[in-house]
Amino acid sequence: MPPQERTPSLGPDDRDVVAAAREALHPLLDELRPELLARSGNVELELKDDGTPVTSVDLEVNDRLLARLSEVFPEHTVVSEELVTGHEDSRWTWIVDPIDGTSNFISGLPYWCISMALTLDGHPVLGLVEAPPVAARYEAVAGEGATGNGEPLSVMPPVDWSDRRNRHVPLLLTTATARRARPAVRLNPRVMGSAALDLCQVAAGNAAASLSFAPKVWDVAAGVLLILEAGGEYLTLDGPPLLPLRADTEYAGRSAPAAAGPNADYLRALVDTLVTDPIAVPRAR
Structure with a gap:
């Protein structure tokens, strides 16, 4: 049971890429938030070949996210739950789940999100989770901590379940x-x-x-x-x-x-x- 390997330190140029990524994605996520809230619970279910649910919204959000990434970072590659699932050898790769919690989204249950990570040489250096139902944006940058709506995050200390x-x-x-x-x-x-x-x-x-x-x-x-x-x-x-x-x-x-x-x-x-x-x-x- 190995713990997760830590991301190496980022250099100044790498941090500039991460900053540009946040600047490019925040406005798009702001646009998507009210649209997705309005459509949750009002969308038809389809099944993928593996039997898992998917909707037209998953595909639309995926297309919009990938279009923005392609516009700003044409040299970056993408691994996405929808459409692109292979990883090519690239220094910068995005990992995208346009709607995580699709079953909840379809049912109108308020627990779903957009999840995106930017990796450098395979290691996550930016984590971005947009959760419209709980009005939260969670972000982490390697070496800079994690935040929820701009406030620092910290895990709970170990819980003694025998108490x-x-x-x-x-x-x-x-x-x-x-x-x-x-x-x-x-x-x-x-x-x-x-x-x-x-x-x-x-x-x-x-x-x-x-x-x-x-x-x-x-x-x-x-x-x-x-x-x-x-x-x-x-x-x-x-x-x-x-x-x-x-x-x-x-x-x-x-x-x-x-x-x-x-x-x-x-x-x-x-x-x-x-x-x-x-x-x-x-x-x-």
């Missing part, structure tokens, strides 16, 4: 995780429906940890940087990590189970408890 006073603290699970981690019902599990936004909540200190057994790289790329810059850890539970990106890799079929929270030891204890030991309860470390 009954802590049983109200949320533990965020994806649907696939909840099916396998049944002992989590002894804690305070929440299945919210957006892995990207779950990571934002952990980074903001609103939840103790998040567990996801089958995330794709576009689900977590921005959130990983948010977690690290908020003082937490992101732990790959099995197999090779999704990040850093690797050249000539097809990401549509790749996932890697992971946990995010305050530190690696605590996350390992939590995973051992929920997945292999239904009796023990992890204590703070």
Whole structure:
């Protein structure tokens, strides 16, 4: 269970690219926010070949984001949940999920977001999550910390689950995780429906940890940087990590189970408890 590799320090020229990216994307996200709020709950469901839901809005948002990126950064490559899922060898690559939490978006449930990450040599250096239903914009820049609506974010300290006073603290699970981690019902599990936004909540200190057994790289790329810059850890539970990106890799079929929270030891204890030991309860470390 290796912790996520940290992003190397950015040089002045690299920071200029990150600043230009934020300047280019903020106005577009401002435009999209009211449009998406108006369309959530008023859109038809379609199914992709793998059986996951998609809507015309996913594709429209994807097109608008990629058009802006192509206009400002024509030399950058893109890995997107919609349309482009392979990674070519490039110094600068964007990882885009136009709507994370599509099922919620279709149903009108207010827990979905746009998730974008900019990577340098495969490592996330900018994480940007726009969450219109909760009126929040989460951002992280490598080496500069993480913010929510401009306010600094910090993960919650380790929670001692054996203390009954802590049983109200949320533990965020994806649907696939909840099916396998049944002992989590002894804690305070929440299945919210957006892995990207779950990571934002952990980074903001609103939840103790998040567990996801089958995330794709576009689900977590921005959130990983948010977690690290908020003082937490992101732990790959099995197999090779999704990040850093690797050249000539097809990401549509790749996932890697992971946990995010305050530190690696605590996350390992939590995973051992929920997945292999239904009796023990992890204590703070």
